[in-house]
Amino acid sequence: AQSVTQPDIHITVSEGASLELRCNYSYGATPYLFWYVQSPGQGLQLLLKYFSGDTLVQGIKGFEAEFKRSQSSFNLRKPSVHWSDAAEYFCAVAGADGLTFGKGTHLIIQP
Amino acid sequence: EAQVTQNPRYLITVTGKKLTVTCSQNMNHEYMSWYRQDPGLGLRQIYYSMNVEVTDKGDVPEGYKVSRKEKRNFPLILESPSPNQTSLYFCASSLGRGTSTDTQYFGPGTRLTVL
Numbered sequence: 001a002q003s004v005t006q007p008d009i010h011i012t013v014s015e016g017a018s019l020e021l022r023c024n025y026s027y028g029a030t031p032y033l034f035w036y037v038q039s040p041g042q043g044l045q046l047l048l049k050y051f052s053g054d055t056l057v058q059g060i061k062g063f064e065a066e067f068k069r070s071q072s073s074f075n076l077r078k079p080s081v082h083w084s085d086a087a088e089y090f091c092a093v094a095g096a097d098g099l100t101f102g103k104g105t106h107l108i109i110q111p
Numbered sequence: 112e113a114q115v116t117q118n119p120r121y122l123i124t125v126t127g128k129k130l131t132v133t134c135s136q137n138m139n140h141e142y143m144s145w146y147r148q149d150p151g152l153g154l155r156q157i158y159y160s161m162n163v164e165v166t167d168k169g170d171v172p173e174g175y176k177v178s179r180k181e182k183r184n185f186p187l188i189l190e191s192p193s194p195n196q197t198s199l200y201f202c203a204s205s206l207g208r209g210t211s212t213d214t215q216y217f218g219p220g221t222r223l224t225v226l
Contacts, residue, residue, distance in 0.1 A: 009151070036217075043201060044154075044217040090153060097169060098144050099203075099215060103153035 002027040002095040006102035013081050014110045021076040021105050023065075023091030032094035033074040035065055038104075039087045047089075050074060061085070083109045113138045115218035117202050123224045124192060132187045132221050134202030142205045143185040144169070144215070145177065147198040154201065160185055192225045199223075 003026045013019050025031055032051050036044040048059025055067040065076045074091060086109045092099040115136045124130055136143065144159040146169075156169030160179040174196055176188040185204075189196060200221045207213040 043219045046214050049214065097167065098156055098159050101154040103151060
């Protein structure tokens with residue numbers, strides 16, 4: 001069965017600084033990978049997804065992620081964070097039954 | 112507007128009192144799913160449905176039931192709720208099956224408290 005690990009439960013970043021959220025997956029075949037964001041009190045919104053092709057994928061809100069098969073990773077990045085980026089971020093991999101999510105990374109933005 | 116709706120958004124109930132959380136999507140999606148979100152555990156799948164009259168267990172199905180009589184609706188039923196089912200619940204839908212590249216769209220969530 002597939003699994004997703006997000007090693008960082010909390011990350012604190014200063015506004016304007018760069019951001020990288022880590023995601024490692026385990027899946028037997030070519031993975032379909034997703035990053036979702038959950039703002040406080042809200043549902044989940046898709047940031048970006050990877051299926052095939054270019055390993056660097058662009059998403060909404062200035063986010064990007066890079067798929068590295070050799071490292072089984074799909075890390076999310078943003079060059080300069082804004083206070084509105086404070087949220088919970090979930091990495092997910094698609095399997096036969098649906099999505100398997102990581103436990104999430106809580107992003108805190110310092111002024 | 113394409114969306115997944117859930118009702119109610121907030122519910123406080125007592126142990127053993129049957130309840131239903133409704134989920135409806137207006138995108139003609141085949142695949143629908145229920146998740147629960149708990150602190151430190153992320154989202155875990157409860158049940159999913161590939162199409163009408165086709166449902167299957169996810170990772171944490173105990174204590175829950177679902178039905179898929181119509182394509183647009185996928186209610187979650189708790190026959191005898193217990194305090195360990197206190198959680199935030201999300202319904203989701205997508206055009207294709209679980210392994211597809213289709214995006215899953217999530218409802219706004221239902222916060223359930225069982226006393």
